[in-house]
Amino acid sequence: MAKRGSGKSGGRGKLADRSKESKSTSPSRASTPDSGITVKVTLPAGAARGAAMGGPGVAARAAAARKHFGKRRHRLLSMHPVEPTGPAAAAASGKEQKGEPVAYKSIYYDYTNNQAVEIISGPGGTRVSATARQPLPNREEFDAAVNALQKDAEIGPALRDRTLTPYRPMPPVLGEPQPDGSTQRTLTVGLRPTDGTARHEIVAVDMATSAVRRFEAGAPGRSRADTGLCGVPDAGQATVDRGTPGQYDVVVKQGTTTVWQFHAIRPAASSGTNGSALELRDVKYRGKLVLKRAHVPILNVRYDNDACGPFRDWQWQEGQFQADGSDVAPGFRECATEPRTVVESGNDAGDFAGVAVFRTADEVVLVSELEAGWYRYISQWRFGMDGTIRPRFEFGAVQNSCVCNRHHHHVYWRLDFDIGTAGHNVVQEFNPRSLTGRGAGGWHTLRFEVRRPKDDTGQRKWRVQNATTHAAYEIRPGANDGVADEAFGVGDFWALRYRRGEIDDGQDFTTDVALARANIDKFVQHESIVDTDVVVWYAAHFTHDVAGEEGGGGGHVDHIVGPDLVPTGWRRV
Ligand SMILES: [Cu+2]
Numbered sequence: 378m379a380k381r382g383s384g385k386s387g388g389r390g391k392l393a394d395r396s397k398e399s400k401s402t403s404p405s406r407a408s409t410p411d412s413g414i415t416v417k418v419t420l421p422a423g424a425a426r427g428a429a430m431g432g433p434g435v436a437a438r439a440a441a442a443r444k445h446f447g448k449r450r451h452r453l454l455s456m457h458p459v460e461p462t463g464p465a466a467a468a469a470s471g472k473e474q475k476g477e478p479v480a481y482k483s484i485y486y487d488y489t490n491n492q493a494v495e496i497i498s499g500p501g502g503t504r505v506s507a508t509a510r511q512p513l514p515n516r517e518e519f520d521a522a523v524n525a526l527q528k529d530a531e532i533g534p535a536l537r538d539r540t541l542t543p544y545r546p547m548p549p550v551l552g553e554p555q556p557d558g559s560t561q562r563t564l565t566v567g568l569r570p571t572d573g574t575a576r577h578e579i580v581a582v583d584m585a586t587s588a589v590r591r592f593e594a595g596a597p598g599r600s601r602a603d604t605g606l607c608g609v610p611d612a613g614q615a616t617v618d619r620g621t622p623g624q625y626d627v628v629v630k631q632g633t634t635t636v637w638q639f640h641a642i643r644p645a646a647s648s649g650t651n652g653s654a655l656e657l658r659d660v661k662y663r664g665k666l667v668l669k670r671a672h673v674p675i676l677n678v679r680y681d682n683d684a685c686g687p688f689r690d691w692q693w694q695e696g697q698f699q700a701d702g703s704d705v706a707p708g709f710r711e712c713a714t715e716p717r718t719v720v721e722s723g724n725d726a727g728d729f730a731g732v733a734v735f736r737t738a739d740e741v742v743l744v745s746e747l748e749a750g751w752y753r754y755i756s757q758w759r760f761g762m763d764g765t766i767r768p769r770f771e772f773g774a775v776q777n778s779c780v781c782n783r784h785h786h787h788v789y790w791r792l793d794f795d796i797g798t799a800g801h802n803v804v805q806e807f808n809p810r811s812l813t814g815r816g817a818g819g820w821h822t823l824r825f826e827v828r829r830p831k832d833d834t835g836q837r838k839w840r841v842q843n844a845t846t847h848a849a850y851e852i853r854p855g856a857n858d859g860v861a862d863e864a865f866g867v868g869d870f871w872a873l874r875y876r877r878g879e880i881d882d883g884q885d886f887t888t889d890v891a892l893a894r895a896n897i898d899k900f901v902q903h904e905s906i907v908d909t910d911v912v913v914w915y916a917a918h919f920t921h922d923v924a925g926e927e928g929g930g931g932g933h934v935d936h937i938v939g940p941d942l943v944p945t946g947w948r949r950v
Pocket of ligand 1: 772773774780784786922
């Protein structure tokens with residue numbers, strides 16, 4: 378294991394030119410010619426004033442919580458920004474979008490009354506509401522569930538003598554409805570036999586009563602725990618809670634030329650119902666705006682024959698990976714060598730959670746590792762010096778019984794392009810052959826909001842163009858990105874009008890197949906998208922066959938997906 382800090386960078390806030398081209402894990406810095414690329418990371422002005430610490434109004438929400446809960450047993454689980462919606466938001470359709478989200482939500486659990494409590498603070502004041510929706514647990518609550526198991530007559534001794542090792546399973550929480558519509562706070566805990574002799578099972582803990590529930594099948598519905606284990610060994614390390622601050626201004630230069638400027642938000646502070654993985658704002662290439670916002674608000678997985686799941690995932694729970702370098706700010710590390718996530722190294726252990734930045738010969742790369750139960754997801758953005766942006770997602774898992782079954786991950790990027798300006802953009806589609814059967818193929822404008830499939834030639838692509846300057850970014854599907862299926866992986870590409878608040882479909886974690894499915898179609902309202910403010914969504918579909926890969930015969934499978942975003946007609950300045 379590499380030791381932390383062994384690759385000191387050239388100086389605080391500057392990344393020395395020690396990148397390497399290959400994916401080899403031995404640092405071979407000498408062979409790389411100096412590309413003259415420098416990366417400067419600073420904290421935005423607002424962060425210093427506490428704007429990133431759970432957002433403005435954090436004190437108001439805490440005060441509202443003290444008043445609301447009184448002496449009742451409760452716990453703060455998460456904090457995240459919420460998008461403005463409602464009549465004001467609808468009026469802003471297609472108009473220039475402004476600034477950051479102005480409201481923040483804190484989610485608490487009230488164990489006395491067995492309900493979740495959401496406290497929102499924003500321009501309209503502070504609002505408190507109760508819900509039977511079961512929020513995702515944080516680190517402290519999961520630890521409390523494991524502690525409750527320590528007191529169980531049978532499981533407690535097995536945990537203490539380490540016959541059983543606890544792990545975070547899927548689903549993380551059960552939300553079975555009661556006759557009055559309420560739900561009880563029931564967390565799941567996986568118990569893996571440490572040396573293979575004890576019984577593997579997933580149990581549930583009632584967090585109000587500490588009662589332990591075991592299942593005849595060894596696991597609750599939608600999950601499984603048997604003797605078969607697939608995935609790499611689980612390091613079981615601590616993860617980062619939602620609402621942990623971390624946003625950064627990044628400037629990339631080549632020589633004296635400013636090539637890239639953007640604002641990066643760590644997954645734990647990202648927006649949306651379920652987080653957005655590594656989120657970007659105000660991305661500029663050579664001084665001109667490309668993307669207002671770019672993120673992954675929707676991620677889900679379905680198993681063949683519903684062997685487990687389906688699961689609507691979440692994209693905020695940062696896990697640890699190996700990143701050698703120095704920290705510019707909490708949660709942001711500059712690395713002289715390429716970080717090693719679990720997908721590349723097969724090693725789940727790490728020394729860093731958050732966003733790592735490193736360079737190759739011609740790219741600057743931001744990477745973060747995420748956990749959702751036993752899943753491991755890698756969120757990456759690669760910035761080429763030629764203007765190409767490569768959003769990437771990678772898929773892995775630690776030991777569990779579900780992923781031995783073939784399953785399909787679906788990742789949905791929301792790309793709020795503002796080429797040059799927010800307005801005056803158009804979306805166009807390229808086809809190698811004419812769609813009408815007459816004439817040649819080529820580019821045509823998508824006039825109204827629409828969902829479009831990838832084609833079987835793999836040559837169909839899209840672009841967002843500024844109608845005035847004709848500068849554009851192409852969205853070219855990646856070779857591994859798969860195609861949509863009607864049953865669950867519902868689409869490949871959506872072209873939409875920008876409407877405030879429409880950053881995801883509003884669905885939180887669920888195992889209900891109808892709800893776990895991405896519902897981006899609800900935004901297709903057949904409005905004109907010509908010469909206005911547009912948003913596109915792009916989906917990649919990855920089939921994960923762990924057993925097949927491990928069993929051999931399947932050959933090498935790349936666990937990485939993502940399109941290339943390529944500038945055209947972009948006059949150099
Ligand atoms: Cu998988």
